[in-house]
Amino acid sequence: MSVKSVPAQIVDAIKEEDVKAILSLFKAKPEQIEVFTPFGGQTWLGYASQLGKLQSVRTLIDIGFDVNNGDKRDNILPICSAAANGHLAVVRFLLANNSYLDVSSSVNNALFAAVVGRSLNIVKLLLESGIDSKTSYNSDSMKNMDAIAFALMRGEEQCAQAVALWNADGNDDLASKLLNRASEIADENAYKE
Template sequence: MAEKTLVKEFCDLIRQGDLERLVALIEEDKSRLYMTTVFGTWLHFAASEGKLEIVEYLIAQGLDVNTHCESVSSLFTPIQAAVYSGKANIVRYLLSCGAIIDTNRGSLENILFLASHQGYTEIIQLLIESGIDAKVKYNSDTMKNMDALALAYEYGQEAAVNILRPYSLGEPVFWHDKRGGKYYSMPVINNNYVRQGWRRFDFQGNRIGTYDSHNQKRIGD
């Protein structure tokens, strides 16, 4: 069977959840287990599709739960694939198998940031219960001292905000660049909750006002 045809068949079988046929093809040629595609390994693909039974089989056959996917990113792992797709059942299982939670490589690799951006509340709760550091903050051209709570605020993920509030340092700060003006915002904090609105500062750190809870309307100095 040509490799291109085989890859398509494997992808179709995983999407359909046809473990029996998948096992038969792998038993014919064990090297097929270790094929890689533009989606990563079969474990990456099964994780992104949310096919728990197939994920369990692939790990039992020896695929590394923390294997990286060079075709997507050198840091892309099966648990990241599951979080991107919002597959909480897969995230739970991969965590039970020893999936590594790494917050040291930047916001793009932080799966709590991925879940917070999309508002995947069940995954956020799973990650917190597994001990992920929700207080870690990142700095880049588009963010300054931004933690997962600030990211959830930024993208209007209110359910995620409610989960993350108790685990934040209470000082989420993030940059804006709107209409040519650069400034950053920090919530008015009372026991880790935004009560009154957002304090806004210019790029040099000068206070330019307090805005409402949606960070839109100026309500004070």
């Protein structure tokens, strides 16, 4: 019978939402708080957020994990990991614990992550929480891409409509114009040479 490694024990404790085991493991190995996991280079909090394990997320924050410490490669925050996987309760909890709504790049934008996660409820929560919904991005892979165009490209029309209506301050005519322009942007990005 082999003994499981500390990381394997942490994985099990997070998945099972075993608060006692989580507390015990991080007390015995506090250096694990600073570790980037082999799971996308994220922190243990990012990993728990990705899985939607709310009780594990609470426990990790209680023992000192920073909600604004992102992954090793792109600094993707735990809120993006939760949003991209449709975990509304975790997103809500992270927001309540002062998660930063980073819009410095499309991969760091929780609103884009919520679109990927196909979660209209998370999109609405992020809008209500003050995320900058008008930011657009230009890179090798996208031009003038805002959240509305991104949602349309991903086939998430309800998410696009929600953002457009929000950006139009509830004005249906303006929202319709924003959706039309976003559709053009989506088409331009889809047919780049």
